[in-house]
Amino acid sequence: MPQVLKLKPLTKEAFAPFGDVISTREGDAFPINSGTTQRYHHLGKIQVEGNDGEPGISMTVGQAFAFPIKIAMLERHPLGSQAWIPTTGNAFIAVVAPGGANDRPDETALQAFYVNGDQGVNYHAGVWHHPLLNLGPGGNFIVVDRIGSAPNCDECNLNQVFLLDGTFAEPASV
Numbered sequence: 001m002p003q004v005l006k007l008k009p010l011t012k013e014a015f016a017p018f019g020d021v022i023s024t025r026e027g028d029a030f031p032i033n034s035g036t037t038q039r040y041h042h043l044g045k046i047q048v049e050g051n052d053g054e055p056g057i058s059m060t061v062g063q064a065f066a067f068p069i070k071i072a073m074l075e076r077h078p079l080g081s082q083a084w085i086p087t088t089g090n091a092f093i094a095v096v097a098p099g100g101a102n103d104r105p106d107e108t109a110l111q112a113f114y115v116n117g118d119q120g121v122n123y124h125a126g127v128w129h130h131p132l133l134n135l136g137p138g139g140n141f142i143v144v145d146r147i148g149s150a151p152n153c154d155e156c157n158l159n160q161v162f163l164l165d166g167t168f169a170e171p172a173s174v
């Protein structure tokens, strides 16, 4: 029976080892445009390494996943960060792990964050994460990541399969 991976609410602090949280929920804003607009400044760090890379803005439309969801692999982008910002208010799951032995993810420290539709995430360069797990409805995302010809996606099959059943480690406070 695969090990159940319980969900955790996404907070800047909890996600800090893996990247940034893009949200107006936690953060200071300052007024711009004669006070007509609040700016939540520099919420994430765009990282682009290597000679031919440049930061780019893309959009995706992700299919909706339903629980239970199997987690059997992770990937990382060694040459750049990757931000996922929902534009249709859809929640998604960010599964991440720290680096472990033999240049693989540390599966014993796998974490799954429930990302509300008013939050986005920015995975820092080299952070192990699962490809998009959009929960729908509507799966439109803005993606900000490295554009370039150099290979920038390492994939790793995990030694065991984990299962997201939609339950939270603590009572949901999302």
Ligand SMILES: NC(=O)N[C@@H](O)C(=O)O
Residues within 6 Å of the ligand: 075, 082, 129, 130, 131, 132
């Ligand atoms: N390849 C791509 O654009 N997406 C993946 O990197 C992902 O994290 O979903």
Ligand code: NI
Residues within 6 Å of the ligand: 075, 077, 082, 129, 130, 131
């Ligand atoms: Ni990715």
